[in-house]
Amino acid sequence: xxxxxxxxxxxxxxxxxxxxxxxxxxxxxxxxxxxxxxxxxxxxxxxxxxxxxxxxxxxxxxxxxxxxxxxxxxxxxxxxxxxxxxxxxxxxxxxxxxxxxxxxxxxxxxxxxxxxx
Numbered sequence: 681x682x683x684x685x686x687x688x689x690x691x692x693x694x695x696x697x698x699x700x701x702x703x704x705x706x707x708x709x710x711x712x713x714x715x716x717x718x719x720x721x722x723x724x725x726x727x728x729x730x731x732x733x734x735x736x737x738x739x740x741x742x743x744x745x746x747x748x749x750x751x752x753x754x755x756x757x758x759x760x761x762x763x764x765x766x767x768x769x770x771x772x773x774x775x776x777x778x779x780x781x782x783x784x785x786x787x788x789x790x791x792x793x794x795x796x797x
Contacts, residue, residue, distance in 0.1 A: 683708040686718065687776035697776045697788040706797060713770035713777075720767040726777065727763065730784035734762050737786055739774045 685701065685708040687694035701708055718726070727734055735754065739745055754762065766772055774786040783796045 682781060684711060684779040685709065685776060686711045686713050686773075686779065688713050688770070691775060693788050694776045697778075697793070700788070700790065700793065704797070708778075713773055713775055715770075717770035718767065718773065718777075720763050723763045723766050723773075726779060726784040727759075729779075729782070730786070732784075732786065734759050737766055737774055738762075739772055742771055744769060744771050 683701075683706065685698065687697065687710075689695075689712055698710075723737065727737060730736070738750065738754070740751070745751075750765075757765070776786075776788055778785050778793060778796070780796055785792055785796060
């Protein structure tokens with residue numbers, strides 16, 4: 681199974697998630713979301729594969745989310761507009777993201793990750 685671990689290295693939750701992967705000897709490809717922001721096509725693919733609500737892909741506690749007043753703006757946007765917005769800045773995207781062959785999970789909840797690995 682090829683895993684892609686998308687995170688922001690300075691994020692404490694991402695560090696915890698990476699330790700979790702390492703402690704289990706799980707191999708993965710590391711990707712810094714700030715240096716290599718996911719494209720709209722990647723995000724669309726991940727969103728469709730995840731089965732999650734598109735809102736789960738937004739970093740709702742981030743500064744940019746708050747500055748752009750997205751809590752009020754998102755309900756009036758289409759999924760396509762949301763994906764376009766997410767692709768503009770990695771700091772808008774919920775992290776970490778773990779992408780497998782047949783799953784995508786956002787954020788780090790051990791139980792949720794455990795189900796997929």
